[in-house]
Amino acid sequence: MKxxxxxxxxATVHLMQIVDGKIQKVDLCEACAKAKxxxxxxxxxxxxxxxxxxxxxxxxxxxPKAERRCPSCEMTLSDFRRxxxxxxxxxxxAFAEAxxxxxxxxxxxxxxxxKTPLSRKxxxxxxxxxxxxxxxxxxxxxxxxxxAAVRLRDQIKALEGQKDSKxxxxxxxxxx
Numbered sequence: 782m783k784x785x786x787x788x789x790x791x792a793t794v795h796l797m798q799i800v801d802g803k804i805q806k807v808d809l810c811e812a813c814a815k816a817k818x819x820x821x822x823x824x825x826x827x828x829x830x831x832x833x834x835x836x837x838x839x840x841x842x843x844x845p846k847a848e849r850r851c852p853s854c855e856m857t858l859s860d861f862r863r864x865x866x867x868x869x870x871x872x873x874x875a876f877a878e879a880x881x882x883x884x885x886x887x888x889x890x891x892x893x894x895x896k897t898p899l900s901r902k903x904x905x906x907x908x909x910x911x912x913x914x915x916x917x918x919x920x921x922x923x924x925x926x927x928x929a930a931v932r933l934r935d936q937i938k939a940l941e942g943q944k945d946s947k948x949x950x951x952x953x954x955x956x957x
Contacts, residue, residue, distance in 0.1 A: 784810035786817070851875040904944075911940050 782792045790810025797806050809817065848857045854868035858876055861867055873880065897905050914937050921930040 782808055784808060784813050786810075786813040849875065907940060907944055911937060911944070914940070 784790045784792045785808050787810060790812060792808035793811050794809040794814040795806070796809070797804060848859060850857050851868060851872045852875065853871040856868035856872055858879055861872065861876065867873065867876070914933055918930055918933040918937065921927075921933055
């Protein structure tokens with residue numbers, strides 16, 4: 782199979798991308814792949830190359846100076862959008878304004894909290910409720926609202942009683 786760019790060399794790099802529901806394939810020889818910086822994830826997207834825009838991006842490594850850069854890896858927001866990857870951990874802070882809305886749309890929030898097994902879900906909710914009640918109790922005592930403090934203290938004791946009454950499941954030892 783011949784290279785789609787130079788039409789001479791044997792194609793050894795095969796790229797495929799789906800753009801607007803259509804599959805675009807590009808077969809390149811080793812020399813053209815290096816010239817187009819195919820192995821550089823920040824260089825361009827395949828769609829840019831197929832549409833003829835990758836040539837300029839690969840030819841001129843200079844980027845607009847007005848664009849914000851990561852202080853650690855020098856990646857720009859345009860680089861991230863093309864590569865769909867950040868260059869280093871500091872990119873999260875450097876591009877926080879742009880990443881926030883995007884991550885919020887992809888996930889339930891901006892803070893990773895992990896998953897809770899269904900078997901522990903009630904226990905975790907109970908612990909969270911206790912934490913909130915303790916905060917409210919401290920605020921009520923600080924504000925000298927002792928009636929509210931007594932009510933909150935009683936709620937905390939009741940919930941702690943529920944928590945203590947639950948015994949963790951034990952495994953029976955099958956024996957030798």
